[in-house]
Amino acid sequence: MSPEMIRLIANSTGETLYMVAVAALIATLFGLPLGVFLATSGKGELFAAPWVNRVLGVVVNATRSTPFIILVVAIIPFTRLIAGTSIGTNAAIVPLTIAATPFIARLIEGAIREVDQGLIEAARAFGASPIQIVRKVLIPEALPGIVLGLTLAVVSLLGFSAMVGAVGGGGLGDLGIRYGYQRFMPEMMLAVVVVLIVLVQAVQSIGDRLARRLNKRIRHA
Amino acid sequence: MCHIDIPDVTEEGDPMNAPLGYLGEQAAQRLIPAEPIVRLEKVSKTFPGRDGQPVTALQEINLAVPQGSILGVIGRSGAGKSTLIRLVNGLEKPSSGKVIVDGADIAALPEAALRHARRSIGMIFQHFNLLSSRTAAQNIALPLEVAGYDKADIRTRVDELLALVGLSDKRNRYPSELSGGQKQRVGIARALATKPKVLLSDEATSALDPETTRSILDLLGRINDELGLTILLITHEMAVIRNIAREVAVIEGGRIVEQGDVFEVFTRPQHEVTRSFLADESGRALPPYVQSRLKAEATPGSQAVVRIGFRGPHATDPVLARLARDLNIETNILSGSVDEIAGRPFGTLVVGVPEQALATTLDFLNKHGLDTEVLGHVA
Numbered sequence: 001m002s003p004e005m006i007r008l009i010a011n012s013t014g015e016t017l018y019m020v021a022v023a024a025l026i027a028t029l030f031g032l033p034l035g036v037f038l039a040t041s042g043k044g045e046l047f048a049a050p051w052v053n054r055v056l057g058v059v060v061n062a063t064r065s066t067p068f069i070i071l072v073v074a075i076i077p078f079t080r081l082i083a084g085t086s087i088g089t090n091a092a093i094v095p096l097t098i099a100a101t102p103f104i105a106r107l108i109e110g111a112i113r114e115v116d117q118g119l120i121e122a123a124r125a126f127g128a129s130p131i132q133i134v135r136k137v138l139i140p141e142a143l144p145g146i147v148l149g150l151t152l153a154v155v156s157l158l159g160f161s162a163m164v165g166a167v168g169g170g171g172l173g174d175l176g177i178r179y180g181y182q183r184f185m186p187e188m189m190l191a192v193v194v195v196l197i198v199l200v201q202a203v204q205s206i207g208d209r210l211a212r213r214l215n216k217r218i219r220h221a
Numbered sequence: 222m223c224h225i226d227i228p229d230v231t232e233e234g235d236p237m238n239a240p241l242g243y244l245g246e247q248a249a250q251r252l253i254p255a256e257p258i259v260r261l262e263k264v265s266k267t268f269p270g271r272d273g274q275p276v277t278a279l280q281e282i283n284l285a286v287p288q289g290s291i292l293g294v295i296g297r298s299g300a301g302k303s304t305l306i307r308l309v310n311g312l313e314k315p316s317s318g319k320v321i322v323d324g325a326d327i328a329a330l331p332e333a334a335l336r337h338a339r340r341s342i343g344m345i346f347q348h349f350n351l352l353s354s355r356t357a358a359q360n361i362a363l364p365l366e367v368a369g370y371d372k373a374d375i376r377t378r379v380d381e382l383l384a385l386v387g388l389s390d391k392r393n394r395y396p397s398e399l400s401g402g403q404k405q406r407v408g409i410a411r412a413l414a415t416k417p418k419v420l421l422s423d424e425a426t427s428a429l430d431p432e433t434t435r436s437i438l439d440l441l442g443r444i445n446d447e448l449g450l451t452i453l454l455i456t457h458e459m460a461v462i463r464n465i466a467r468e469v470a471v472i473e474g475g476r477i478v479e480q481g482d483v484f485e486v487f488t489r490p491q492h493e494v495t496r497s498f499l500a501d502e503s504g505r506a507l508p509p510y511v512q513s514r515l516k517a518e519a520t521p522g523s524q525a526v527v528r529i530g531f532r533g534p535h536a537t538d539p540v541l542a543r544l545a546r547d548l549n550i551e552t553n554i555l556s557g558s559v560d561e562i563a564g565r566p567f568g569t570l571v572v573g574v575p576e577q578a579l580a581t582t583l584d585f586l587n588k589h590g591l592d593t594e595v596l597g598h599v600a
Contacts, residue, residue, distance in 0.1 A: 122350035125310055126364035126415065127339040136363060140354045216395040217353040 001187065008175060009191055015089045016171035020157045023093050027100035028150060034101065035108025036134055046120070046130040060102040068099050068160050072167055092169030096160055104153045111145030112138050144215035151207025155200050162196065172196060257285035258419055258451050259309055264318030266304050278304040280475045282318070291445050291452040293466030295459070295498060301475040302455040306421050309453060310342045311335045323418055340368055343412030347424035349404040351396040357407045358383065358392040364414040382410040386440065402433035409440060422454035426461055438465045459498050463487070463562050471495045483563040488532045489592060507571060507596070508556050515597040523598040524573035526555065527582070530592035531568035540589055541572070548585060550578045573599065
């Protein structure tokens with residue numbers, strides 16, 4: 001492999017990591033409160049607002065059921081508004097964030113719903129407010145599940161980020177399409193796939209390890 | 222206004238004391254025969270049912286828990302006892318009636334005031350409900366963090382509480398590393414953190430083995446004794462009531478069917494449900510060979526089966542010997558037991574009595590202050 005190729009791969013890997021990291025960060029920023037709200041706003045729950053809950057649920061489902069490649073194209077005007085352009089890594093972050101937010105929200109909702117209702121009851125019994133229950137009980141107790149959910153989201157984002165390569169988003173996907181596919185360089189394609197595999201493995205094992213460390217429910221020596 | 226003054230559990234110099242002005246008032250309160258600290262007045266609770274029909278969980282409940290007492294509510298599952306205990310700290314709102322705790326109408330308090338009032342009502346649970354992500358000490362600290370105490374005060378208080386429940390050496394253990402009994406001790410320490418006046422116990426020993434149950438009940442008894450903390454507990458276990466409660470209310474179908482001093486209620490049960498709880502106790506049930514042959518009517522040559530209750534001072538009288546000696550009536554002992562209810566001895570003896578001597582025997586026994594009940598006849 002030529003030094004030029006290695007430089008290209010390193011650059012693209014950097015772009016991919018940048019897109020995924022920024023998108024994951026922003027999506028978590030929006031997805032966490034959204035997920036907590038979805039998990040606590042049903043009938044008779046802490047922030048009971050069954051109608052808002054239902055409407056948000058529909059919006060989240062609609063976003064999640066839109067194929068990513070269609071989402072990318074469909075929101076181009078919005079992307080231009082936010083990023084000032086519709087091509088390049090910064091522009092790619094917009095659709096990545098929009099796709100990941102509802103995904104993360106659902107994963108966090110699931111993790112929060114796993115928390116034993118008895119803990120909410122106990123916290124109410126000693127005088128905790130709904131906000132305190134979220135901050136001091138629900139999120140800490142759901143943390144191992146949340147970390148696993150975020151790991152899954154980052155892995156999905158790595159896949160999505162390769163897709164934005166197809167519409168000029170930069171990163172490893174872009175490299176694979178332009179060099180590997182259009183310039184018939186199978187070794188480049190292979191390198192891109194290998195780097196992605198390594199990234200996914202790394203993210204997954206870091207996430208697993210972190211979740212295991214945070215999980216105090218099971219005794220490990 | 223709700224009173225959030227906190228009983229002075231520990232020695233002076235406690236950093237978390239209520240404003241000084243309250244101390245005088247508290248001392249004065251001790252002199253006046255106390256108004257019950259928890260009072261339920263004609264409380265009813267209905268839930269919306271699944272088919273749209275409302276389900277009545279509690280009906281016209283009147284209950285008073287005197288200051289410093291231990292009152293046990295016993296009932297089968299579904300009798301409404303969980304709903305009842307949740308009314309006391311406002312986790313449930315009554316459909317009608319009043320719930321007065323320490324002078325405040327819990328059901329009428331706005332959310333913020335209710336949260337404040339809950340700090341003076343501790344609660345422990347069947348499944349402990351500890352945070353798995355926090356150590357024993359951190360679990361105990363949680364109500365204090367929520368109440369806004371500063372770090373140094375929390376540390377002091379948590380240390381005191383760990384010592385009180387005998388878990389000082391387990392402070393940094395997570396609940397998954399503790400036994401059931403230890404978890405409940407953490408639960409108790411957490412419930413006491415904000416120095417409540419009332420402790421609610423929701424089947425706190427139902428998930429524990431008899432020996433651990435015993436040690437938890439001993440701890441609760443000690444806390445009641447030393448801290449003067451009022452305890453309201455619900456249970457389906459006779460043993461819990463017998464070991465710790467001074468007063469009992471028997472609940473069935475959303476109503477309190479019997480209520481009073483534990484010894485009185487359980488030695489002279491009036492209601493069928495109360496009797497059935499007693500029958501669960503070993504030694505009180507009829508032996509199967511008698512039970513299977515028991516008839517409602519006397520037949521030629523049959524014997525009457527009589528249950529005799531020995532209460533308090535009579536529990537050790539040799540009454541049957543006297544019956545034989547003075548009246549020449551020989552009885553046939555079918556089963557019997559002597560145990561303790563609320564610290565007082567109570568014996569039960571089931572005997573067979575010749576039919577022709579039944580009236581005389583009952584007369585004799587009643588005259589000696591014993592309770593009798595004719596259960597039936599066996600051939």
